[in-house]
Amino acid sequence: MFANRMTAGLVAVCTACACWFPPHAATANEDDLRTLRYSSGERPRALRWQKEVRRKLVQLLKMEDLLSHNAGNPLNPKTQSSEDRGKYVFHEMEINSTPNRRIKVVLTLPKNARGPFPAIVAVAGHGGNRHTCYVKESYHRCAHVLAEQGYVTISTRVSQHKVHEEGRTLMGERLWDLMRCVDYLGSLEEVDQRRIGCLGNSLGGEMVMWLAALDERMKAAVSSGFLTRMDQLEKNHCMCWKFPGLRELVDFSDIYSLIAPRALLCQNGLKEPPSQFPVPIARHALREIEPIYRDFEKPENVALVAHEGGHEIHLPSLVAFLEKHLDDHGDEAQPDASADAEKSRP
Numbered sequence: 001m002f003a004n005r006m007t008a009g010l011v012a013v014c015t016a017c018a019c020w021f022p023p024h025a026a027t028a029n030e031d032d033l034r035t036l037r038y039s040s041g042e043r044p045r046a047l048r049w050q051k052e053v054r055r056k057l058v059q060l061l062k063m064e065d066l067l068s069h070n071a072g073n074p075l076n077p078k079t080q081s082s083e084d085r086g087k088y089v090f091h092e093m094e095i096n097s098t099p100n101r102r103i104k105v106v107l108t109l110p111k112n113a114r115g116p117f118p119a120i121v122a123v124a125g126h127g128g129n130r131h132t133c134y135v136k137e138s139y140h141r142c143a144h145v146l147a148e149q150g151y152v153t154i155s156t157r158v159s160q161h162k163v164h165e166e167g168r169t170l171m172g173e174r175l176w177d178l179m180r181c182v183d184y185l186g187s188l189e190e191v192d193q194r195r196i197g198c199l200g201n202s203l204g205g206e207m208v209m210w211l212a213a214l215d216e217r218m219k220a221a222v223s224s225g226f227l228t229r230m231d232q233l234e235k236n237h238c239m240c241w242k243f244p245g246l247r248e249l250v251d252f253s254d255i256y257s258l259i260a261p262r263a264l265l266c267q268n269g270l271k272e273p274p275s276q277f278p279v280p281i282a283r284h285a286l287r288e289i290e291p292i293y294r295d296f297e298k299p300e301n302v303a304l305v306a307h308e309g310g311h312e313i314h315l316p317s318l319v320a321f322l323e324k325h326l327d328d329h330g331d332e333a334q335p336d337a338s339a340d341a342e343k344s345r346p
């Protein structure tokens, strides 16, 4: 029996023989963790589990008041500049996040086409900002590519490590800013409200997990460079993913399970170093997400693409997946990310 490293500090001790293990060599006692882990059941039970987990996560994120009072929080959008980029117009804007805090967003609207259009929230990772998904090569300029293909796109920065408002959490503020981007999309007549999705890489892939899990307006989610387990992220990684109470409740696969039965594509690169977001750990996590999709009788709506790259977006499968799920065929969309998507291996 190992002492739980969360309470024992940096060094774990084997209580049987008092030998010392280096940091992270021990596994946290799973009996104390993940008390709301998903266990397979009928659809009504799965729905109850999702509702309960969402309620508890919103509490831990300290977002209850924001969600319950949102109707009284106008967006007050203001356009600061607009630039014609050929197939779309690129707007620099500001909107209200909370009544006391405004955020900068990029919004692109298609030109020379008739809407309403599908829409995408694009989220960059550590070091990124609202422009990253449009310009950076490790993102394959995916937001620009989608804007040219006729999607409305929106992006804001979530890479800050400072909590802006007293009584909030970092993850809660990041997530709330993204939800306000969705609110703004919801106010636009150019946007087809049935066809909103999100994409992101790294911390952006993590935020896509959170956004799609807690905001059911997301009909499709592409989470790149993130699918993993919390044990893995306890090592060699910025700890901004963690906040009090989270580990005791769930692991990442449980949060992803809140997205079911809506469409979810995860992407992990075969060139990810073992210390980061390697494919074998992603496959393990996927095996824990698949049961709830089976319980909803939508096993085809979740997939993992193990691509040849590293810590990056895989553009071909992303584009194919969004086209399939956010195309104009309503709720009957039958996803299957792409030819190279895989199901988890038994």
Ligand SMILES: [Zn+2]
Pocket: 126, 161, 238, 239, 240, 241
């Ligand atoms: Zn961080």
